[in-house]
Amino acid sequence: MSIPTDLVNRYPWLPSLKLQYSDIADKEPSEFISDLFSKGDSKQISERVLLIFEFAFNNLEDIPNPKDENLSIQVYILLKILIYALNNKLITNRIANLYSKNAYNKMERDNSESDLYNICLDLELRVNFYDPPEKFGIKILKDNRERKITNFTIYYIDYLKLASKLRDDYRKLTHNSLKNGYVYIQNRNLMRLIQEYVRTKILVEETEDKASLKSFLEEVLKIQEFKELYEKIKNIWAKKEEDFDFSFKIDITNKTDILKLYPPCVLEILKKAKEGQNLVHHERLFIVWFLLALEYPVEHVVDIFSTLPDFDREKTNYQVEYAKKKKYTPYQCSTLQSISLCKKEKYKDTLCLEGYGSIEPSERKKLKHPLAYVRIKQYRDEKEGEFLKSKEKREQEESQKKNE
Ligand code: SF4
Numbered sequence: 001m002s003i004p005t006d007l008v009n010r011y012p013w014l015p016s017l018k019l020q021y022s023d024i025a026d027k028e029p030s031e032f033i034s035d036l037f038s039k040g041d042s043k044q045i046s047e048r049v050l051l052i053f054e055f056a057f058n059n060l061e062d063i064p065n066p067k068d069e070n071l072s073i074q075v076y077i078l079l080k081i082l083i084y085a086l087n088n089k090l091i092t093n094r095i096a097n098l099y100s101k102n103a104y105n106k107m108e109r110d111n112s113e114s115d116l117y118n119i120c121l122d123l124e125l126r127v128n129f130y131d132p133p134e135k136f137g138i139k140i141l142k143d144n145r146e147r148k149i150t151n152f153t154i155y156y157i158d159y160l161k162l163a164s165k166l167r168d169d170y171r172k173l174t175h176n177s178l179k180n181g182y183v184y185i186q187n188r189n190l191m192r193l194i195q196e197y198v199r200t201k202i203l204v205e206e207t208e209d210k211a212s213l214k215s216f217l218e219e220v221l222k223i224q225e226f227k228e229l230y231e232k233i234k235n236i237w238a239k240k241e242e243d244f245d246f247s248f249k250i251d252i253t254n255k256t257d258i259l260k261l262y263p264p265c266v267l268e269i270l271k272k273a274k275e276g277q278n279l280v281h282h283e284r285l286f287i288v289w290f291l292l293a294l295e296y297p298v299e300h301v302v303d304i305f306s307t308l309p310d311f312d313r314e315k316t317n318y319q320v321e322y323a324k325k326k327k328y329t330p331y332q333c334s335t336l337q338s339i340s341l342c343k344k345e346k347y348k349d350t351l352c353l354e355g356y357g358s359i360e361p362s363e364r365k366k367l368k369h370p371l372a373y374v375r376i377k378q379y380r381d382e383k384e385g386e387f388l389k390s391k392e393k394r395e396q397e398e399s400q401k402k403n404e
C-alpha cells in the first residue's frame with residue numbers, strides 16, 4: 001500500500017522515500033551532492049544541515065521548523081552522507097538523538113491519527129486502529145482515577161522489537177494491556193517507539209574500512225560547496241569537543257582532576273553518556289546517587305543525561321531533585337557486580353582488583369564501595385602531592401648546602 005507523498009516529504013526517513021523518490025534516493029552520494037549543489041536552493045539546504053549539527057553539538061532538544069518543508073528530503077540525505085563522511089561515533093549519536101527527537105516533536109505537533117497510522121503501515125508495523133478510541137486501563141494520579149483510551153494496538157512482536165532498547169520499566173510487556181497478542185498503546189507512546197526507529201536508522205557504525213572512507217572522501221570533497229560545509233562542521237566540532245571534555249572533568253575539590261578519582265563502574269557510565277548511548281535503569285540510578293553523594297550540583301547531574309536519546313530536562317530535573325531530597329546511597333560493589341555494572345576486569349583497575357591497605361596481598365582489604373574508591377584515591381593523591389613537595393624541598397636544601 002502506498003502512503004501519501006506529502007507524508008514522505010514531511011517524514012523523509014520513511015521507507016517509502018526509496019519508492020516515491022527513487023530518482024533522488026538511489027543516486028550515488030557524489031552524484032547526489034553535485035546535483036544538489038548545482039541548484040539554487042542548495043544554500044538553504046546547507047544552512048539547514050549546518051543548523052542541525054550546531055543544535056546537536058550544543059545539546060539542544062529540538063530543531064526550529066524549517067522555512068521550506070519541501071527540502072526535508074535533501075536535508076535528510078545530505079545529513080546521512082555527512083554523518084558517514086565524518087565517521088565519528090559521538091557526532092553520529094548526537095545527530096541521531098536530536099533528529100529522532102525532532103521527528104517525535106513533529107508527529108506530536110501534527111497530531112494526526114491518520115498520519116500516525118500511515119507511518120506505522122509504511123514501517124510495516126502490525127497495528128489496529130480504533131475509531132472511536134478504545135478504553136483499556138486505569139491511570140491513577142494521586143486521588144484521581146482515569147480511564148486510559150487509545151486509537152491503537154500494536155502486535156507484541158513489533159512492540160518488543162521497537163521497545164527493546166528503551167529500558168523504562170513501564171514499557172515492559174508485563175506492564176501493558178494486551179488483547180489477542182496486540183498491545184494497547186497510547187498515541188504518544190507509539191510516537192516514542194517510532195522515534196526510536198528513526199534514531200536507529202540514523203545510526204551508522206563507525207567504519208573500520210579506512211581505505212574506502214578515504215576514497216569516498218577524495219571523491220566527494222572535490223565538490224567545493226560540500227567541502228566547505230564538511231570543514232565548517234569539523235571546525236565547530238573541534239571547538240565543542242574541548243568543552244565536552246571539560247564538562248566531564250568534575251571538579252569537586254578545585255585541586256584535582258576528579259575523573260582520576262572515579263572507579264571504572266562510574267567511568268564506564270560517563271563514557272556511555274558522553275557518547276550518547278542509552279543507559280539502563282540501574283546505570284541511571286547509580287550515577288545520580290553517586291554524583292549526588294559527592295555533592296555534585298543537580299543541574300550538572302542533569303546535564304550528564306542531556307546526550308541520551310530520551311532526555312527530558314524537566315523530568316530528569318525532577319527525578320534528580322527527588323533523589324537528592326531522599327539522600328539515596330549509591331549501590332555497593334557487591335550489588336554492582338550482581339547487576340553486571342562492575343567494570344574492574346574491563347579496566348584492569350588495581351585498586352578494585354587487588355584491594356588496599358597493605359603491600360602484602362594476604363593483608364589487603366577488599367574494596368566494598370565505589371565511594372570508598374574515591375576516598376582512597378583522593379588520600380593517595382594528597383599523600384603523593386605531599387611527598388613530591390617534601391622531595392622538592394629536600395632537593396632545594398641539598399643544592400643550597402652544596403653551593404655554600
Ligand atoms: S570493584 Fe566496586 S568500585 Fe570497582 S568497578 Fe567494581 S563496583 Fe566499581
